[in-house]
Amino acid sequence: MYEVIAFYLFAALTIAMFTIVVMSKNALYAMSALAGGMIFISGFFFLLDAEFLGVVQIVVYSGAIMALYAFGMMFFDTTRDVSEKMRSKKIAYTLFVLSAILMVVILSAPLVSSSVQANFPIVEHVGNVQMIGLVLFTKYLIPFELAAIMLLVAMIAGIVLASKKMDEHLNIEDEEIGNVKESR
Amino acid sequence: MENYLYTALFSPLVSSLFVAVFAARPKMLFTGIVASLLIAVSMICSFVLLVDVNTYGPLHVTMMDWITAGNLEIPFGFVVDEVSVIMMVTVTLVSTIVHIYSIGYMDHDKSFNRFFSYLSAFVFSMMILVMSDNFVGLFIGWEGVGLCSWLLIGFWYHKHSASWAANEAFIMNRIADLGMLMGLFLIYWNVGSFQYDDVFAAAPELPVSIVVTIGIFLFIGAMGKSAQFPLHTWLADAMEGPTPVSALIHAATMVTAGVYLVIRAGELYSLIPHVGFAIASLGAFVAVFAASMALVNNDLKRIIAYSTLSQLGYMFVAAGLGAYWIALFHLMTHAFFKSLLFLGAGNVMHAMHDELNIKKMGGLYGSMKATAILMSVASVALAGIYPFAGFFSKDKILEVAFNEGAYGLWLALFIGAGLTAFYSFRLVMLVFFGEKEHVKYGIHPHDAQPFVIYALLPLGLLAIIAGFFEPMFEAFVTRLVSEYHIHIPHATEYLLIAATLGIALSGIGFAVYKYKRGGFSKSLEDKACYRLLSNQYYIPKLYECYIMRPFTVLSKFVWQKIDMKVVDFTVDIIAKCIYASGQEARKIQSGNLSDMLRWMIVGMLVLLAFAIVYSAMM
Amino acid sequence: MIGLTHYLVLTGILFSIGLVGVMRRTNLLMLFFSTEILLNAVNIGFVAVSKFYGDLSGQMFAFFIIAVAASEVAVGLGLLILWYKRNGSVDLNSLQMMKG
């Protein structure tokens, strides 16, 4: 019973939060709502016995990602209201309703099979973290390593893109162009 | 004898090519002389061959293969038999005289050399036409004379009317040639050969319907070349060419090629007498039709041209009714007196400084006696007065018509004879006698150079005496073509002759009587029937209004409206549509990120919707 | 009881919200928020299915999706900063130099 209440509560909250994210005119509200939504989602994870993911969700999303966004927002000075020029509100809402119906119809279909053998079965009485660790460092070692590379790429990218180097927007090529210019 | 044959055939070609070398140069007398000599050589050879054929029978040579493809084999083969040798003799004889005459006639023309080149080329083509031993060979000559006719009618190409007439002649002939080609194809696919011998041998075996079709198609060809109704208009216009040309091509030789074809294919036509009768009927019609136009015309050469047309009609009557030798005989005699008539007219023209309106002449007898006499002789022969050549041949044709029981035809020819006599002497009277109208125009006519007159003498002689060769001729020619026997009682025959002579004489008499007294009153010219005749039954106008102009308009329409506006436009519109759709599609590429994302999402949503509908249906 | 379908429907609704956000946002930063919503929605679904099957692959997928989301934010913000430094705007309508 308490699971039902929790689910509907979290569901209502997440939907509300994300609706704010999408609809709000104020970036700050949107970001706060997003952070809230993320946390509520971690609630689902706990509900679903995926404690590790729940933690990661809070740490990574609410911690790292939202912090990044917050920095970004400070940088962009987007505390003022943004004006979204929607060409037609009706179309937007129609699309929303339509897409929601489509998604719900599809996902509410009896997708799951009853005869599927789990590849990595959750063993009773073993902690979720333990299990995840086991799978992650055997089967998913390669993706894990690649994810590491991906994060490295993201890091390098972030550094390079945001670095001072990119501000010298005139590149070397442009400095050398002088003589060509004269000859024309 | 083969050497004579080849000499007769190729010496005109040599002449033509030799003279052609100097074509672009100013006048060189020797070109005319050389050409005349070479044609004369051809003539001599032809006469030798005549004797030879008479003695030893026909001569047949195959020079080389020409076309071979599939089952088809066409050689360059030549046959000199009784018919072709008569044609050769006639052609070369008249040609020689015309060549000599032309030396005088073209004296002052800057394209003197070119003229002889063309003229000799014509003789060569004509020789090929008559000597070939197969239909395609004949067709070569057929087209060759057409080409030379085009060149010569349009000889004075700076004159618009000349080049127009040349084109008209060529195109009219082409129309008929198409018919002839069809006939040839039909022959080929039924016989498998174009050789006269093979075709005639196979003809009796063929279904009558096919022979009829062949006969009709070949006659269509003949109609063009011999200017039979309705393809006759070119002949009168062809008088734009130099007068020797009119004499040679448009009177004596080329135009009779159609008759020659019918005679040559006599063995075919004798299988299908009803077609022959149709030919004869058309001939009789043309005989009167053309004569009627000659009655009122004032153009010296056109009158003679119409008379030629009329005489061709006579020949077709004979040929159509199966009297081939008579047709050929009339062809020959006609060649003599008609070319004489033309050449005489040429003298008159020269004297009158190219004035052709006979109403503006008159009384020329005083200044050009020789010409006047020669032309009168020719006119008498044309009118068919005993003992001139025309009498023998023409009268025979009337007899043939009567003999066949075709009294309608006979009557037509009978009337035609009367008309012929009248217009011939109308011409003679208006030109040589009566008031000297030309004085008003300040022209002082003088006769042609003596050698020109001498050159005409043989023709004058032949116009008088040729008729007496009739029995010999009949015996000679009927060795090849079918004989023709006239079964009319002698009394009737004499009556007919008398009647014909009578109408001819009365025609002459009427003309002389009338024009001695100044001709008809002017009021006649306003009469409807006069205008009908002088406008050539409005046929040229008809052609112009209902064929040429519509064709031009239609062509322009087809080009500008259909080809440009429909066919080409369709192609362009396809290209433009694709291009325009590109411009439209470009709008997708608005560059706005939001739009891009929307495209992506909406595209996916649409697919999803379809997926749901589809799976609901399944 | 709350079944798998509940979770999946929730996933669907959240995903739709994300899609709408992607379609209507013109502020690039907030557009990025919407893409985060998309990924989060998917995550819920993965974990739910994982629970249903008693299989860990779903959780793994969700885990990696979180990693991807984190990387994307880094790169995305980097790009955005660059753009902002150059143009002083994070409005998507300013990105219209190239079209056609």
Place this chain on the structure above:
Amino acid sequence: MLEPISIDIAGLNLQALLPMAILTIGALALICVDLAVKGLNRSFLTMITILFIVLDFGAVIGYKGDVRGFFDVLLIDGISLIAQVIILVASALFLPLSMSHRHFREFKMAEFYALFMFMIVGFQCMVTSDNLILIFIGLETSSLALYTLIALHNRAKAFEAAIKYFTMGALAAGFYGMSALIFYALTGSVEIHQIEQVLQERHFEPLVGVLAATIFMVAALGFKLSLVPSHTWTPDVYEGSSAPLAGYMSIVPKIAGFVVAMRLFEMLVASGVVWLEYVLYAAVVLTMTLANITALVQEDVKRMLAFSSISHAGSMMAAILIGTTQANTALFVYWIFFLFTNLGAFTMLWIVRHRENLWDERYQHPYTKFSGLVKIMPMTATIMGIFMFALAGMPPFSVFWGKLYLISAAINSDYIWLAVVIALNSAVAVYYYMKLVVYMFLHEPVTIDARLYATNASTSLKVIVGFAAIVTIFSIAFVEPLLQVITHYVASSGF
């Protein structure tokens, strides 16, 4: 409690990791070297990178191990090897374009090369796996690196391109996740071969789920492959990025995407669900046609080439739709030839690049720029013309043979109308390629200053162009060996 797990190292098939490992090490080493030594020359960086790529290439070519590796996450089958070869060759050929006459900031940065290598690693992972997770991570790694590389060109347009690319990529990642989720829900697995197995057991029921998963995947991969309607980024991104990178983008990410699409879609098309076939059919026809007609009206050569590459990708998608061995072989043959031709074409654009937009305010390579080029630089114009005709599918130049084999594959599988559509599209396409030829050969030159057209030419660029031209012209000589090898590999991996 959990049982301890013992893992047999030999069973892991570590060799399978070698190619990716080499480049990863290379990238890390490069960064370290850069930290230690400042101001490394671009030629050094380029050559080192190429060396690593060559090493990688050797590892790929010399691979003798099992098809499966590392807990079956890696799948090194024939198409994976071919795709890796194509990726590596393309990378090795496009990279030296950094050594242009003029110096560009990004090519002086070691990070550029590191990211480049990481990107290749990502692509390699994409093609050597049938695990949706690894594919996803590989995809993202390469994409993120690619976005950065584009932005490193450091022009406003480059940023715009990168942001557009990035944003759409993020959306596509969402779609990818959704698709994977539905597949997972349907089958309880994220590995393509297992998905296939389970779906077959379930007879592709519930249909709506299968269809939805496929559509999300079409949308996600369609973005990578620039299928309509997810193609809109392509021209903008190509225009914004530097010519070498644009050319690279037209080849490598797509071949990686194609391999994934082959693994996934061919199974689905073969399922007998007609509708899936229709969806792909529509996507193929739309992609080819729309891209072609839009390319018709382009004024910029680079944008035109972008649309042309969309259209080519459309015909490649046709190969996946057909799905026979011949079609898959055709895909690779086509792409290899396309690689060389596009390499040539983009290098040409790189050579004639001028700093200022002298010919048009908006475009860098408008058609008018090439007016009368034959009178200024006959050789350049001729070679460019050959590339254009090759792209248009003119025999006997390279792309023609691929197109020939592809159309043949379509015909052999009774896709006659598809073949006709491809053929007609190439007839439409010839117009815009020819437009450039017309400008180069038939128009009068606007300037006679040849230097304007060679400001960026350098020996290495010329060598690359020459190489590409030779391959393009004498492509017929490579057809047979390519067909042999590729058919063998494709057939051996069961496609």
Place this chain on the structure above:
Amino acid sequence: MEHILSLLVFFPAMAGLLGFLVVKESIRAYGICVSAIEFVLSLILWMVFDTSNPGYQFVEFFPFVPSYGMNYYLGVDGISLFLIILSTFITMIALIGLSIEKEIKNLVITVLFLEMTMVGVFVILDVVWFYAFWELSLIPMLYIIGAWGSANRMYAAIKFFLYTFSGSVLMLVGILYMGYLYHDATGIWSFALPDWYALQVPFDAQLWLFGAFFVGFAIKVPMFPFHTWLPYAHGQAPTIGSVILAAVLLKMGSYGFVRFSLPLFPDASVYFLIPVAIICIIMVIYAAMIAYAQEDMKQVIAYSSISHMGIVILGTFAMNGEGITGSIFLMLSHGIVSGALFMLVGVIYDRRHTKMMKDFGGLASVMPNFATIYGIMLMASVGLPLTVGFVGEFLSLAGFYRINWVMTLLAGTGIILGAVYMLVLYKKSFFGEVVHVENKTLKDLNAKELSALIPLVALVAILGIYPKPILTTIDASVEKMLVLMDQKALQDKTKELLMKANTIGGNH
């Protein structure tokens, strides 16, 4: 003599490459030499050609892509032999008569490459390679029209290129489908034409394939209603382009019909015989009417080409030795005559920079030699006996007469209408008084032009008088092809028609 065909194909291309090293001043002489050598080579080919052997000779075979059946496969038979010689001859003549100064080096090299593709099309026996040469020939032509043409040249060049390219891509689909059928039947991939000849194609497939090939060929020929590119191309092309286009490139299409459509798809050819014949008749009459309406001398000749090609195709579809041999001969003769006519128009265009007939008049008196040669060519075009034009036209029409006499009659109106527009053209430009002052001082043909034109005149006469050696050689191969068609025919109707078309007599 083993590799004479390869030599023939690639010699001009090699020479073209080397031509880049020749200086501009002597490039014309170089081009003439190369094309003359090539012409001599083709004559040698004729000399060593065994006329008694109707099959392929000098066969060269090199498997290029064996796994897909594409080979380098050359061979020549009676059908292609003279088209090769025509190509080399016309190229030589065109180069001799070349009067362009601008960018002449590029032009000569382009023409040499074009020569390679032309010869290639006619000698190649592998269909994919045939397609390759077929398409390649477009590129040099595009350049020639587009770079040296008159004002509207771009439009004309692009139209020419796109139109022909679009048609041929459909042909490509047909080719590949045919390859598929062959593979289906034999299990082997092959694109070798002789292999394909051995294959009996199912009737339905024949119809489709015939259609696919037809589009490609019909656009090239060009047949109504796909002809509209031709007037533009000719109208804008420089003289050398028009000459080669009319003389050789158009023949590729008609050659395709003989080489591919008939022997590969005998049943479909018979099935579509009447529709094709109707198109031919429309071409003949329609194009002749349009030609009559033209004001531009060159356009008249351009449209006359369409008209004549109608008869060529009609002859091809006569399905008998007379018709097909005739149509191939007509291709040759039309090549010579239209080439010469375009060259003549080029002569006057060089002098007056106009092609409008109204700007001329009375040229016969100013330029007598020019007028004479023009007249000869005109008569050959009209199909006067003893000129080259007659033989082919006569045979083609004669051949088709067996199929349907009414249609032959209609097509035969071409000889009337041909005379109409040609004579009107001649009258307007050459006859009459010299109206325009500029025309009074025109120079007659110079030595260069004469040396280009006199060989053509000579050929017109020689081949008109003695076409036999050519005809018999062609005929042998054609007969062989007809036997093949008969053997391959699936339907009784086809066999009956072939039987009927090839026998004399009997009822029809």
